[in-house]
Amino acid sequence: MTLNLDRQAPVLTPTVTPAPNEAGWHATDPTIRFECTDALSGVASCPDPITVTDEGSAVDYTASAEDLAGDSAQATVTINLDKTPPQLGFTAPGHGGAVTQDPPPVTLSVSDNLALSLNGQPVAAECSLTDGTAQCQLPAPIPGTQATLQAQVSDLGRSGQPCFGSPRKREPERARL
Numbered sequence: 081m082t083l084n085l086d087r088q089a090p091v092l093t094p095t096v097t098p099a100p101n102e103a104g105w106h107a108t109d110p111t112i113r114f115e116c117t118d119a120l121s122g123v124a125s126c127p128d129p130i131t132v133t134d135e136g137s138a139v140d141y142t143a144s145a146e147d148l149a150g151d152s153a154q155a156t157v158t159i160n161l162d163k164t165p166p167q168l169g170f171t172a173p174g175h176g177g178a179v180t181q182d183p184p185p186v187t188l189s190v191s192d193n194l195a196l197s198l199n200g201q202p203v204a205a206e207c208s209l210t211d212g213t214a215q216c217q218l219p220a221p222i223p224g225t226q227a228t229l230q231a232q233v234s235d236l237g238r239s240g241q242p243c244f245g246s247p248r249k250r251e252p253e254r255a256r257l
Contacts, residue, residue: 086149090118092126094143094155105160109133112157114143121148135161168231171213183218188231199227 093115100106109131116126127143142156171187173179186205189212198218207216 084121084149086118086120086147086151088118088120088147089151089153090116090123090145090147092116092143092145092153092155094157096157096159100160105162106132107163109163110159110161112141112143112159114145114155116145118147118151121151124148124150132159132161135163137162170229170231173229182221184222186214186216186218186229186231188214188216198222198229200230 095113095115096110097113098106098108098110100110112130112132114127114129116123124146126145130141130143132139132141137160139159139161140156141159142154144152144154146152167189169189171189173184173186203218205216205218207214
């Protein structure tokens, strides 16, 4: 009679495809696949692939494998998934709208990280964000009588979606004396 003694757990190796971006985020549904090996008694069960469809940050997925001797192993994979593009909209001033205050206050609806530029140059505006609305004050007057204000939002899961607006300066009304 031959007796085999297996006290070692199987090896469970997860892989995720597609790989996350440089920031560790997925913008599409990733699939977790598992490779199971056991050098002594053999593999009794290996988990099926898991396709992650629910968005979330640092969500753990755990799976188990078992060998023919009853030993088991677990592996956990952490997934960051953001399939929703960032949202952006100018509330004030509107596209082509005239403004009298210089520099004008800017109000935007945003869902992620915000960057502003004026005539193609980055602007270090002071912005406060409350419930998805950014109130921004440009740091200096607008040069000339017309300018293009550009806002861009971006998130860690995908690239930003630009939104454009062109507020126009208007000279204040003057009265003749």
